[in-house]
Amino acid sequence: MKKNILILGSEGQIGGHLQDYLKLKKKYNVIKFDLILGKKFDLRNFNNHLLEKQIKKSDFVFFLAFDVGGSRYLKKYQKTYNFLINNLLILSNVFRLLKKHKKKFIFASSQMSNMDFSPYGTLKRLGEDVTKSLNAVYVKFWNVYGIEKELKKSHVITDFVLMATRKKKIKMLTSGNESREFLYADDCSEGLCKIMSRYKFFLKKKKELHITTSKKIKIIKIAKIIKKIFLKKGIKISIYPSKKKDELQNNVNNLSNKFFLRFWEPKHRIEDGIEKIIQYYQKKKG
Numbered sequence: 001m002k003k004n005i006l007i008l009g010s011e012g013q014i015g016g017h018l019q020d021y022l023k024l025k026k027k028y029n030v031i032k033f034d035l036i037l038g039k040k041f042d043l044r045n046f047n048n049h050l051l052e053k054q055i056k057k058s059d060f061v062f063f064l065a066f067d068v069g070g071s072r073y074l075k076k077y078q079k080t081y082n083f084l085i086n087n088l089l090i091l092s093n094v095f096r097l098l099k100k101h102k103k104k105f106i107f108a109s110s111q112m113s114n115m116d117f118s119p120y121g122t123l124k125r126l127g128e129d130v131t132k133s134l135n136a137v138y139v140k141f142w143n144v145y146g147i148e149k150e151l152k153k154s155h156v157i158t159d160f161v162l163m164a165t166r167k168k169k170i171k172m173l174t175s176g177n178e179s180r181e182f183l184y185a186d187d188c189s190e191g192l193c194k195i196m197s198r199y200k201f202f203l204k205k206k207k208e209l210h211i212t213t214s215k216k217i218k219i220i221k222i223a224k225i226i227k228k229i230f231l232k233k234g235i236k237i238s239i240y241p242s243k244k245k246d247e248l249q250n251n252v253n254n255l256s257n258k259f260f261l262r263f264w265e266p267k268h269r270i271e272d273g274i275e276k277i278i279q280y281y282q283k284k285k286g
Contacts, residue, residue, distance in 0.1 A: 002029040005196075006058035008043060008094060009065030011036040013148045013155065014108070014141070017185035018062065018192060026193060031058060034065065036149065044089035046096075055097045060196055061105035063098070065090055068120060069153025071173055078120045087123050095130050104199055106192060107131040107138040111181075111210070111256065137195060137203055142212035142256055145273060146185025147280055156219065157182065157274060158281075160226050165281050169238040170227070176220030176241045181212045181256055184273035187266035194264045210257040213266050225274055 005022055009015045010032035022028045031054050033041050040050055043065050055061060067086040068074070077083045098105055109128050112121035131138040145157040154162060160170045191211045195202050202209060220241060227237040 003059040004029050006031040006054055006061045008033050008063050010034045011149055013146050014185055015064050017146050018189040021189035046093050052097055056101050061103050063105050064108045070155035073153045105136050109138045109140045111140050111142045139209045139211050142181040144183050144185050144188045161277050164226055164237045170223045172241045174242055174244050179216040179218050183213050184268035187268055191264045207259045208257050209260045212256045214256050214258050
């Protein structure tokens with residue numbers, strides 16, 4: 001009998017890739033749950049009987065859902081009332097039901113959870129603490145990139161690709177000299193499934209699980225890779241860096257943990273992942 005895997009946040013950047021991986025490669029029965037699918041999928045609603053029904057019937061839950069976006073989105077919204085309340089409601093409602101039905105789950109946190117200046121990071125750290133109190137597993141993602149459906153919340157690589165596709169230029173928020181670790185969403189999905197398949201093992205280890213390449217690359221290099229790929233297609237792209245510094249992730253103490261890399265290894269080079277994203281949005285435009 002096929003396992004029922006519930007993805008809360010199934011239509012997000014990671015959720016979209018994860019559902020394909022679970023269905024096509026692992027042959028699981030995937031239960032999708034995301035506000036994009038309609039009002040009845042609202043995780044903030046404490047009277048959402050559909051949510052409780054789906055959690056109850058599931059064999060495993062991926063708790064990916066959050067009101068979040070890339071740097072442009074976070075800079076504008078993460079200190080607003082709606083952003084804070086929406087995420088607090090999601091956290092409290094979902095954790096309540098996971099506890100009630102004693103479900104195995106993975107909570108999706110972020111490398112920003114140790115950044116005290118970030119309300120988003122503080123909310124993720126709260127989620128980590130609740131997860132630990134329920135004797136469950138949380139993971140920290142490091143700048144996952146992939147296909148995104150909510151483009152108003154797009155992250156940096158999608159943001160750059162869309163600007164290059166639509167306007168033939170990349171206008172950056174910063175100088176681009178800051179470095180980040182990027183991971184393609186397909187590799188992220190494989191990592192999540194590895195943890196699910198060895199859940200008890202990783203739970204006993206009581207180690208933070210960082211899903212990352214642990215390889216840093218400058219943002220300006222990302223822009224240049226995109227420019228190079230477009231140039232091969234005969235399209236010239238201009239890059240316009242800003243003089244501003246990265247205010248969201250500029251934290252010298254924010255170092256990734258390589259423990260999980262003993263059990264799993266990303267397959268995509270940054271150039272390969274970016275090429276796939278460019279192909280997707282160019283095809284969609286055409």
